Amino acid sequence: MSRSLSSLAFVIALLVSASSTLANEHQQHCRYCNALSAWADPPQATNGRNYAPDRQVDVEHIKLDLTPDFDKRTIAGTATIRFAPISKPAKSLRLDAHRLDVSAVRSKHGVSSFSSDDESLTIVFEAPIAVGEQAEVEIDYSAEPVEGLYFRTAAMGLPKGDDHLWTQGEPHEARHWFPCFDYSNERASSEIICHVPEEMTVVSNGKLVGETKEDGGKKSVHWLQEKPHVSYLVCLIAGNLAKLEAKHRDVPLGFYTQPSKAKHAEFAFRDTPAIMAFYEDEIGVPYPWDKYDQATCADYHWGGMENTTITTLTQRTIYSDATENIRSSRSLDAHEMAHQWFGDYITCKDWSNLWLNEGFATYYALLYEGHKEGQDAFQYGLYLDARDDIGPHSKDLRPIVYRDYNVPRDQFDFRAYPKGSWVLHMLRSQFGDELYRKAIKTYLERHALGEVVTDDLRQVFEELSGKPLDRFFDQWVYHGGQPQLKVTYKWLPEEKLAHVTVEQTQEASDKVLLFEIDTLLRFIVDGKEYDQEIRVDRKKQDFYMTLPAEPQVVRFDPEYTLLANVDFDKSDKMLEAQLANAEDAIGRILACDELADVKTQAAVAALKKAFNEDEFFGVRCAAATSLRKIRTEEAVAALLDSTKQDDARVRRQVVEELGKCYRDDAVKQLLNVIETEKNPAIVATALRGLASHQGDDASATAKQALRDESWGGEPVGAALAVIRDLNDPSLASSVMETIKSREAELDPRDVSEAMVTVAKLSQKGKRQQEAFEFFVDYLNHPRQTLQSSAIRGLGELHDPAARPLLAPIAANKVDAVLAAAAKAALGELDQKTPLVPAEVGDLRKEVRELREEQAKLQKSLDELKEKSAAKKATGKKDDKPAEE
Template sequence: MNHRFLSIVGLVAAMTFTGGCGVFKPRGTGEAGAEKVIVGKTAPALADALPAWAPKKHAFNPSRTREHDLLHTTLRVSFDWEKQYLHGLAELTLKPYFYPQRQLTLDAKGMDIHSVHLMQGFDGTALEYKYDGQKLTIDLGKEYTRDEKYKLEIDYTAKPNELASGGSDAITEDKGLYFINPLGEEPNKPQQIWTQGETEASSAWFPTIDAPNERMTQDIYINIDPKYTTLSNGTFVYSRQNADGTKTDYWKQEKPHAPYLAMLAIGEFAVVEDKWRDLEVNYYVEPAYESTARKVFGNTPEMMEFFSQKLGVDYPWAKYAQVVVRDFVSGAMENTSASTFMEDLQLNEREVLDKSWDGIIAHELFHQWFGDLVTTESWANLPLNEAFANYSEYLWAEHKYGADEAAYLHLEELGQYLDEAQTKREPLIRYHYKDREDMFDSHSYAKGGRVLHMLRKIVGDDAWWASLNLYLTRNKYSDVEVAELRMAFEDVTGHDLMWFFDQWFMKPGHPELLVTQRYNKGQLQLNVQQLQDTTYSPVYRLPLQIAIWAEGKKQLHPVVVEKANQTFTFDVAAQPQLVLFDAEQQLLGTVEHEKTEEELLFQFRHAGHLAPKLDALSELQEQVSRPQVQSIYKEALKDDYWAVRSTALSILSRLKEGQVASLEPTIKQMAVNDEKGSVRAEAILALAGWGGGKYQDLFRQAMNDSSYQVAAAAILGYASTGAADAKQRMAQFEDESNEEVVLALATIYAVQAGPEKYDWFLQKLKSASSGELYYLLQSFGAYLASNSETNTPEVIAILGGIAKEHRLYYVRAAAYQALMVMSENPEVERLMQEIKAQEKDERLLQMYEM
């Protein structure tokens, strides 16, 4: 699963607010991540203070004890759209796992259980059972041994909306089954039904053993109106017309998978057909996006071939489908053979110019091996699913787009983990957690991916892929823990890797290194201190390389850092021009290594990796007025890789106009001609920040750019000039539905508009997608604060409804924050108290108390 939330507008959204949720950016949407690429410096914890990130003490969480083995599930389902119920008949085939059993306990959340029968052919014997709303406990009528199968039929009604709300930052709700616009009352939204099983929410729509160490085959018969297209796991067998005017679609999953990977999706989808080798590869989207679906998902067959060839294990399922749904509760989900994606992957012709979703597409595809074919035995071992899926984004970027694009993704992920590490440091594999949803964090994803990258560097590419092949073939269709991954690598390489897995998977934290150097009489001494708090983290063993340039020549020296304070000595004929610690830039951690201006200039031009180039630009920004420093910014603005150009622009835009006068003509040309839309947009915003009055014509022209990002930046730039016709030009875009443009206008209207824009805000609030709505509410709150006459009962009711009822907790939070600007109103104060009293999400309750 990809859990990170979408940053809708990159640069434009950053101007609206800074805040709370993690982001998942499509590749190329902007440079919001550019500032994170410079590795931060983390001070060691004080000896007498408990760090904010200190690992918390929680109860031990083992894997689920297996008393029964669920072999097969057959589901026959129909739906009550008005009540938002699923009516189901579940037929489960089981046997005791090892020890004889007379009683079976199933997960079945929030259901009405109508009957339970033991089946012998078509004959059923009613069984006694107890049901507490969460667990269904059945007396089997006799004791069964592990050699005896038995079949149960359960007649039930699932009522997902009557479940208590739960979820996490990764998966914002856990009710399993979702009806979208069930009564068709929302004019801008299709009617859909879809499921989301991870972590243990499949049991909210069918009775099962809802644990990742369980596996079953399945048949699903979906009874529905013929106007809808259905999707589920496995192979589509047939569609049968029924006498009552409905149809029944039959989907068959012949290979076993975990219950949390079961899925269905129902809607009026256009199905865009593709293929990989002889397998169907289909993309399910709303009809309005049929023409662009292949532009979004079209690299999927190439990804399947790339991963199959590299792993030596062909894609293992009967087909691969990808479906985009409305109001999804996460970024995407790797259901076996049928991944589900959030609506943001539906793009029009202009939007595909700016955005690539290859990362999230690769992520869910790689899960079909790592997570679906081989599954974590417990949520404590979640990185065995998510770290691999995260790292697949790097592998694909490296293969398809080159080393710089992969390196940029690596730096974004490293920054994401280091951000989280300011307040949280846990082992990757952690059996002690408060809630299984807590496992879905930047440790399991971003840190896990970076740890796999280091493992790949240590063993080498041939051993890396051979080890993954052994891991997959040895453990296919089974559940695993981290030791099985370690043993696969050890069996291939012949090396004991316990030291690596212990320090990186089983211990919290990361190395925090201070590197100093001294050169004297042909010898370079490099001192490396590990400053991390060893109360919680180990003294790391770090195999890496040191690159030394002297007299224009580069030498590489492999070393192993393994002490808290360690000095390495190298023979170097002349004063080094540059010493680059961790020459391959593969280390997960922070490194403080002070360099002179001359060394940084040399580093930018010669280091050969993206991170040192960006680091040099950042470190030299205070000296940008010096001609020799300004020269590398001129080079950076013309660099072949977009992120270097973008980072240079981002740094330069923070400086005063007079400091960058000589670079301004280049930036003006970039605003018009750069091949990357996000770079053109950043150049426009830089010019606007320096007082863009003299660039009115440029901004006016850019408002018609093919890129929505550029148009949105130009709208902001033109509004900042105070041009007499600015309001009229803004009004020309008010009917635009693109999020970039809508949020740019909202940013302007929040501080410049009066009551005349009241109706525009309300119309956009009603039509916004969930991600857009979150940001739009930020601007609307600012608008309400400066336009008290618009604080109407209608507005209060709309915000109250969102704060109470919206399915996404962070959107509810944004609506509550907008209400706060009117909290002096007794009616609003009472409403906020009602919202607090009704809210069940602990994250929001903590925020509301603050």
């Protein structure tokens, strides 16, 4: 079965490509929101609710002695498992084991029989093993894993010299490569001895015990993880690896990449020592393990995985410095390293409590960002999480702690990651840095090397603060949703009173509660701040504040301590004053957003000023977006003139906005950027922007970009994607050629999208036949990512001839991912509507023409206004008054 290309993954991929590229930056973590996800079959819940399984024995130690065969892509060896029965004598031992071929089982306690099926191995002992008695089983087995352990070799079409294998455990893949108790409520120490060709490197958990030379040009490498951890964190990486090294205190830090990627590896690794130093300081618990390694892996389907002492990473984390400050591995690096404490040192007991792993990792990565880049950057991260990751799910009312999920992957979403992070931020805001840190340290030390549930965290905060937190956890963690607040403000001049009304407009139910919120109102009068602490706990409440004079700025939650959707309607003047407040970056960003609806010249002038002069890049990006939304000549001109912004992140934002302008001068500017811009990330954004424009120039440029040689292949990926939207069938053969010639180097997600592009452009006649043959060639490709991409392409091609090819794949029980891809493709075969039908192209054209028409009208109007103003200024009277 396997990873990649499930239909869900594709939906996510499409959503990601459609959302802002800036927002994508901080979504590339762990399993969340990543395109090529693989998920093992989960244990089935029997009553619709999910709990951790029973433990009959305590597993104490797992020892794996393994020999991989890189040609056959198989493993063989022995698993030795030491255990002791917990409360009842053990007559037998059941272990999770997915399609492992077990040839022998030995034990000093005597094995009377053993049997295995696709899911488990059961060993029956000659006599029951007494409670507390230590016992050991040795299991000889081999496997050709489709999940859990992945070979990537030159024979599979990957770059020569990069052969390697990597493993993935979470949530339930460990059982695909060794027999184990595969759930997170069991911890054991572990040990791996791996036999490989001499020139290869082996990396695993814990510390290196030694390397021993063996006959036939081989060696064995021995790793030992002494402190206990859960099965899904056991990891093996072996192959041809290049290594970079550093140190934090006495903790060795290693960074491994495939040799073909080594040239740029240093950038991805450069923050690691500083992140570890910051975490030790912030968390108050020293790094709890022997060493910390990170390794990139080909076709790694998520962002990263926090195996104990050895994090696996997508190759996309390696980038060239040509991308300036747009690409960075900092956030992924910080996220995965935070898991070494939150996830590995202590581990969520079951998937309903997943946020105790992922919410912490998300929040601590933001804390590091704030430590490195300042408070504005920290709050901006929270803002993007709320706006882009939580906001779109406002109708999803499932709570963070949730037992009714169908499969574990359902838990790996916005609730565990950004919302979990926000819950921690609200605790920190409520109790202050000092108490928060003390609570987290206590929580970690109390549960060190153990499992945690949400109540463990609540108890610690309650003990240290004296404040009952039942309501806090009830509303934020055990119930869903977030406050929807309508805030209104009035100034009462006679009484010199500010009157603020706060109304909770979310519908309270058994799923979403009426919230209790402690926050601030801030009034700024002639540069001086007046704060009022407020508690909102009813449906609608009024607050009054006496002030010396009418305030220029009124802010609700000015310290940004609350996850809520706040609708606060303010006057243009107040928004402009808020945008001018240098002390309040989030306030300035919110003002930019609001000013997009205010199309006055004063609003445009304020936005232009912020766009060109604001100190914080996030404000400049927000201003760029608002100028584009305003769409007046002057607003668009400000964007057109600004493709030379110093900060690459802002420059890219400008290009992204131009892509949404639907004007000839905007297309011209995009084409100009593609020709002259040196930063490949910005070129890629410009290429994507051509999607809304179409035309011969766009087609020729996209075709040309398929030959782009920038490291990382971003422009090629963008060209492959945009060609689908350009809807020019003559480009189908160029896309096929590009896939064929560059499949080894391109991001698998890009290749997958390109396959769909081929299908979309080849819906009829000779082209359809060519595409059909192209996809069929890939069905037997040794790389599963390409196989499932071709399966997807066959579905999108809508040629019924694919049905007899897809049906047996859909019925295949060994490779569940390919089977799922084939099922989705068969479903797609029945759907005749192309994703980008010709009508959409026509509609786009119409919209473009309408926009152009509107722009001309606006121009005439502006000229009239100018004339009128000029006449007024010279004292002449006009028949027609100016329409101000």
